[in-house]
Amino acid sequence: MWEILSDNWLLLLVGQWPHGPVGGLVATVGLAIVSLLLAFPLGIMLALGRISAHKIFFWPATAVVYVVRGLPLIMFIFWVYFFLPLLIGNSVSGVVTMVAALALYEGAYLAEIIRSGIEALPRGQMEAGRSLGLSHMRTMRKIILPQALYNTIPSMLSQFISTVKETSLGYVISVHELTFAAAQINNMLLTKPFQVFALLALTYFTLNLILTGVVKLVEKHMGSGQAVTAA
């Protein structure tokens, strides 16, 4: 196993780069970061829709959340793969498909996290904001959301870990990320499938163990901080 690692570590780390697109571990982390950043504004909008008293906001947001919860990510990726070219008029790469699909998918999951963050705040926060003369939207933007988003940082970081794991589906549509790199190595060696895929599993394991450690550190740090909860 050491031999496989010492022979192929560069491919696992950055893929074909600099002779081709960036791949491997760097692409996996990059895909996760970009899609979660894109998912964030979408998540806020969906969360606001989910708590809205207006039916025109509530029902579409709820429908999106339920469809995403009920459909496998892989079907979602195939839909984007089919629809995105029709929408923008020319063909798109696997990376763009993957980012778009993950952003939509994670957006719905982030929405539920943010919604629970908003609902965990004491009602008095909104009432105080309104009685100080702020409009509903301004209270939301200046008082509710900053607190709710701060309180949900640990959950959103955990969602980042899930996203890292979900980027592995890029393998199915030949996006050059970590799993794809391992499959390439397996196709070159042919005789050591167990060692190659065990190495792949250990790589994900180490990466996510480090990320879990970061989440726990943040949680601990916030515990001594100013988290606001319904009392």
Place this chain on the structure above:
Amino acid sequence: MKYTFDFGALLGQGYPALIWGGLMTTLEMTLFAWLLAFVLGSVLAVLRMLNIRALNYVIAVYVAFHRNVPMLVHILLWYFGVGAIMPLFIEDVVNQIGGEFVYSTIAIGLVTAAYVSEDLRSAIRSIPRGQMEASRSLGLSYLQSMRKVILPQAFKISIPPLTNQTLLLFKNTSLAMAIGLIELTGAGREIESATFKTFEIYTVVTVLYLAISLLLMFVGAYLSKRVAYVTKTR
């Protein structure tokens, strides 16, 4: 957007049978993986309650390994990796059932077991210690108290998270198409590449997935409501 819709194209060439077969494979996988996940998950959760240090450590590593590695990677590891080092007589048995089916079901079941054990563990921990003490002093053994007193209550508390795990497990069976299993998603892809009726076939597959997912959510909500009612009136 230029696209002509033709759902009729899906009715020929034995496509309905292909979709039906795919759906059945998906449901079979869900059932077997679910059984594996819930039996193993319960066993792990109970073993962890025994508080034996070495055992706790082993289970913690099992859970961490299965939660931190993507499910697709587990499937690839089982199908390509473990499948290659299996003794011949086991391989023969596996191949008779279908290697793709067996290995992906095992992988999905083992991963979900890790999540189930954690959900159950937190439910068991939320049951007052007095329950165990009371049943022990009534003369039940540790395992009897677990089985007759603690676990039934823990299962009730954990209905919502376990419903969620069941739903995720059902959705995750679609990952088996990556190793070539013709389950629902795989059947959809087959028909898509044969007919190019992408929109139509994806719609059919999506509706089937959504219908079953919503059914699972509904059953979960019904169960937790019913159980809450029964507990309250007693």
